[in-house]
Amino acid sequence: MTHAGGYIADARIRAAEWLPWVFAALCYFAAPSYLTLGSYILTMIIFALSLDLILGYGGIITLGHSAYFGTGAYVAGILALRLTGEPLLGLLAGTLGAGLLGLFTGLVILRTRGLALLMLTLAITSLCYEVANRATRLTGGADGLGGFSIRPILGLFSFDMFGKTAYLYCLVILFASWWLVRRLVYSPFGASLTGVRENNVRMHAIGAPVYQRRVVAYTISAALAGLAGALLTQTTQFVGLNVLGFELSGELIVMLVLGGVGRIYGAFVGPLVYLVAQDYLAKRFPEYWYFGIGAMLVLVVMFARGGILGIIDAGIARLRRGS
Amino acid sequence: MPAALETRRLCKSFGALMVADQISFRLESGARHALIGPNGAGKTTFVNMLTGRFSPTSGAILLGGEDVTALGQLARVKRGLARTFQINTLFRNVSVVDNVAFAVAEREGVARRMFRPAGSYHAVVDESMALLDTLGLAQDARAVVAGLPYGKQRLVEIAVALGLRPRVLLLDEPAAGVPTSESHRILDVLDALPKDMSILIIEHDMDLVFRFAQRITVLAQGAVFLEGTPAEIAADKRVREVYLGERHV
Ligand SMILES: Nc1ncnc2c1ncn2[C@@H]1O[C@H](COP(=O)(O)OP(=O)(O)OP(=O)(O)O)[C@@H](O)[C@H]1O
Ligand SMILES: [Mg+2]
Numbered sequence: 001m002t003h004a005g006g007y008i009a010d011a012r013i014r015a016a017e018w019l020p021w022v023f024a025a026l027c028y029f030a031a032p033s034y035l036t037l038g039s040y041i042l043t044m045i046i047f048a049l050s051l052d053l054i055l056g057y058g059g060i061i062t063l064g065h066s067a068y069f070g071t072g073a074y075v076a077g078i079l080a081l082r083l084t085g086e087p088l089l090g091l092l093a094g095t096l097g098a099g100l101l102g103l104f105t106g107l108v109i110l111r112t113r114g115l116a117l118l119m120l121t122l123a124i125t126s127l128c129y130e131v132a133n134r135a136t137r138l139t140g141g142a143d144g145l146g147g148f149s150i151r152p153i154l155g156l157f158s159f160d161m162f163g164k165t166a167y168l169y170c171l172v173i174l175f176a177s178w179w180l181v182r183r184l185v186y187s188p189f190g191a192s193l194t195g196v197r198e199n200n201v202r203m204h205a206i207g208a209p210v211y212q213r214r215v216v217a218y219t220i221s222a223a224l225a226g227l228a229g230a231l232l233t234q235t236t237q238f239v240g241l242n243v244l245g246f247e248l249s250g251e252l253i254v255m256l257v258l259g260g261v262g263r264i265y266g267a268f269v270g271p272l273v274y275l276v277a278q279d280y281l282a283k284r285f286p287e288y289w290y291f292g293i294g295a296m297l298v299l300v301v302m303f304a305r306g307g308i309l310g311i312i313d314a315g316i317a318r319l320r321r322g323s
Numbered sequence: 324m325p326a327a328l329e330t331r332r333l334c335k336s337f338g339a340l341m342v343a344d345q346i347s348f349r350l351e352s353g354a355r356h357a358l359i360g361p362n363g364a365g366k367t368t369f370v371n372m373l374t375g376r377f378s379p380t381s382g383a384i385l386l387g388g389e390d391v392t393a394l395g396q397l398a399r400v401k402r403g404l405a406r407t408f409q410i411n412t413l414f415r416n417v418s419v420v421d422n423v424a425f426a427v428a429e430r431e432g433v434a435r436r437m438f439r440p441a442g443s444y445h446a447v448v449d450e451s452m453a454l455l456d457t458l459g460l461a462q463d464a465r466a467v468v469a470g471l472p473y474g475k476q477r478l479v480e481i482a483v484a485l486g487l488r489p490r491v492l493l494l495d496e497p498a499a500g501v502p503t504s505e506s507h508r509i510l511d512v513l514d515a516l517p518k519d520m521s522i523l524i525i526e527h528d529m530d531l532v533f534r535f536a537q538r539i540t541v542l543a544q545g546a547v548f549l550e551g552t553p554a555e556i557a558a559d560k561r562v563r564e565v566y567l568g569e570r571h572v
Contacts, residue, residue, distance in 0.1 A: 006417055007424040007448050008465060011440035186440040188433050188447075195425045198414040205374065205412070206426040206487060207400030208434060216435075 002313070003185060003264045005057075005194060011186040020268050024171055028164075035163040039235045041275050042170035043228050046177045048256050048267035050224035053181055055253075056262025057190060058217045059197030060110070063249050064121030065225055067105070067128045068098040070244030072226025074132060074139055077239040080148035087153050091173070091230045098226020099219055101128075106218035110211060113200075122246070129244040144240040159235070166235040173231055177224060182264060184220070193217055254293075258300050260307030269308050325388030327352045327491050327521035328373065328404070333382035335368055335545075342368045343379065344546040350491065350523050357536035358525045359556075361565065365545040366525045367409055370493050374406050375399050386491070400429075403490030407480045409499055409525070413468050419479055420464040423451040426486030451486065458482050458512055474505040481512060492516070494524040498531055506531065533557070541565065 027038055047069055054060040072094030079093050109120040132139045139145055152158035159165045184190050195203045196210055203210050233239050242248060259270025277296065281289035304311045328350040335343035342365040350356050358366055371377040373384060375396040384392045386402050414422050427447045428434040442448060455464050458478050463471060468479055481497060498506040510531055526532045539556045541548040543565050556562055
C-alpha cells in the first residue's frame, strides 16, 4: 500500500484507508481530555502531507518548510486581530499567503538542486523568522501574537474550552487536505512529479517542463503548509515565533521519515506516533524525553527505510508468503 | 527540401578540450544514417547538442529547416526530436508502462492535469501498452524497470523515445551492453520503425551499422573525418586505421 500513483495504479479508495478516520472519530469519544493534543496532531498531519508531496513525490528536500507554515499562521493571526475573526476566511488567507510566498520563493530557489537548494530553503526560513522577529508591531515579535478571538465556524459552531469544536474542525480540514493530496498523487501531474524524482535528465528529454512542474508542486505544498499554520493559529488562538523556526522544520522531517516518505499515510502515522510518544515521554522523563525520540528515529532509519508503514508492509508481505 | 536535421560548423569545447570541431552534418528526411567513431570522438556530445542538453560554443542547428540553436530541449521535443541514451536513463523504480506513459502524456499535454487519476486517461495507457506490444514487451508492461534484464531495459529506452512519436530519432548506441545473441531483437525493432522517421544511430557494432545504415559519417576527435555510403566507408583505408582497424582485426 505505497500509493505511488502512475498510469496503472488503482486510484480507488481501499477499505483500509477509512481506518484513520474511524480511529480519529473514536478518539473524539474515547479520549476527551486529549482533544487539544489531538487537534495539534491533526494539524501536523496536514503539514506532513504538504512535505510528503514535495519530498516524497517530488524529491525536493527542504529544511525550511516552516517558512510557509509560519506565514500561514501569522497571516491568520494578523487577520483575526486586525480585520475579522471569521475562521474560514482566515484559513483561506493563510493558505493564499503561504502559497504566494511558495510561488515566489520557489521560482528563485528551484533553479538549484541538492545542497544549494537545501541551503536556500534554510535561508528563506531564517529570513522569515527575522522579519517576524523585527516587525513587532505587526507580529508581536518574541512575545508572540495573541488577544484575538475566532468567530464560530459558519456562524454555527463556536470554539469551546474543551477543544471539541477545534478537534472536529481540524479533522474536517485534514479530510479535505487528504482528499486533495490523494487526487494529486494519483493524477498525471503526480506521475510527472515521480518522473522528475526518478530521472530528471530523462524528464527533460521527453519534453517535460521540469522547472515549472517543480514550482507548481512547491507552491501547492507551501499553500497546504500555510493552511496547517492558519489552523494552528485558530485552534490555539496564539502565534509564537517558533512557527517559523528550524526546529519545527526539522521535527516535521523526523515525523515524516518516521511514518514513511512518499506514501501518503506515512504523514498520518509519523506525527501521531511522534507526538504521542513526545507527550508520554515528556511527562514521565521530563529530562530525557528527547533521548527516546532520538532512539526511535535511529531505529527507523537503520532498520526500516520505509518508516513505520514500511515495517508494516514488510510484515504483511512475510505473513502472506508464510501462509 | 530541407534536411530533417542539419548542423552548420558546430563547435563545442569543454575548457581546453575541443569535443566538436566545425561539424557540418545533414540528416536527410527518412534517412537511416549512422555516426561512428572511436571512444571519446565526441558522438554523444554531438547528440547532446542536437537535443539542446548542451549548448554549442558556436555554429547552428536546424530542425526541419528551422534554426533551433537557441531553443531548449522542450521546444525541440515539441518539434519532433527524440533521443535515447547510451547509458540507460530510465525511471527505474516505476513500471515499464509508466516509463512510456510519462512520454506519451507529455506529448499529449496530459501530464500537467491534476484532478482525474492518471489511469483514467485511457488513450495514454492504451497507446503505451500498444507500443510495448510492438516491441515485444507486453509481458513486462507491469514490471518495475529496475528488475528487468539489461537487454529489455535497452528496449524500454527505445520505447520511451518512441512514445514521443518523433519525426527525428537519435539513437545513442542502442545495443550497448547487450550480448550479441540478443542484439538482433534491437535490430528487429529498428527495422520496423516507420520509413518516414529520420534516424541517426550511433553504434560500435559494425554488423549492425552496415545492415541498418544507408549512410555513414565517421567522427574522429570531434571532427567529421569522412562521410559516405557503407560501401565507401568500408573500402576506405584511413577509416580502417582510425576506427575499424581497432575492432575488425
Ligand atoms: N560534460 C563534460 N565535461 C567535460 N568533458 C566532457 C563532458 N562530456 C564529455 N566530455 C569529454 O568529451 C569527449 C567526448 O565525449 P563523448 O561522450 O561525446 O564521446 P563518444 O564519442 O560518445 O564516446 P563513446 O564511444 O565512448 O561513447 C571525451 O573526451 C569526454 O571525456
Ligand atoms: Mg558516447
